[in-house]
Amino acid sequence: MSKVELESRLESLTDEINFLRQLYEEELQELQAQVSDTAVVVSMDNSRQLDMAGVLADVRAQYEDIASRSRAEAEGLYQVKYEELKTAAGKQGDDLRQTRSQIQELNRRIQRIQAEIEALKNQVWGPTRLEIWNHTPCPSPTYPPAPSGNPHTGFLRIPWDVIWETGGESDGLEMGVFWGAGNTGGKRGVKNIGI
Structure with a gap:
């Protein structure tokens, strides 16, 4: 009641x-x-x-x-x-x-x-770093130049839970993710994200 x-x-x-x-x-x-x-x-x-x-x-x-x-x-x-x-x-x-x-x-x-x-x-992934590159030359003032000297690349931090593993070639914008201090052996990618 x-x-x-x-x-x-x-x-x-x-x-x-x-x-x-x-x-x-x-x-x-x-x-x-x-x-x-x-x-x-x-x-x-x-x-x-x-x-x-x-x-x-x-x-x-x-x-x-x-x-x-x-x-x-x-x-x-x-x-x-x-x-x-x-x-x-x-x-x-x-x-x-x-x-x-x-x-x-x-x-x-x-x-x-x-x-x-x-x-x-x-513990598993550590901080992630996302490398963005485009097939057409368009230097972006938003992203700093990549250590490789390529004018079409930049770096952007994103949370790990928005990245998933893919295989094969992609059409349009491609992304590669590297983690760890200078470790490039663990590359993962995201393709066709439609940006």
Whole structure:
């Protein structure tokens, strides 16, 4: 049961208790009015020898007893419902705290695993260097000249996960990747990247 439902239930029970109290007050006033009307009639009729004071006291005692029991019953019902709602709200709060704790733990695991993946990538591949060359002469001011002195080459660092191994000749722009300090024996390439 959600918090909104619990609050709605609590509000409806409170309204019901207030309604019962108002109903009790109205009934009590009505009975008191009837009793006072009867007392006036009896006091005017002196020919009867009735103990109206005793009768009125009995009637009043009966109705006060009924009203007292109704009030106690309504308050007891209210207290029971209030405790039920309080318990349910506490359980939902505990569930929410537990879920938040699980989410935090999962986030910590994800960060730890991502760090391990990055460390493994660095151990296996190290920093990568991408050599770009084009078949048509177009010196680029963006890339510095290559150590080979070829005016059509330049160097650009890219992350390893965007490079994959290919074989054969390529049409258009070709790329070769070298890693390590001066190691040119491990050439990998990317072809037809559509730049």
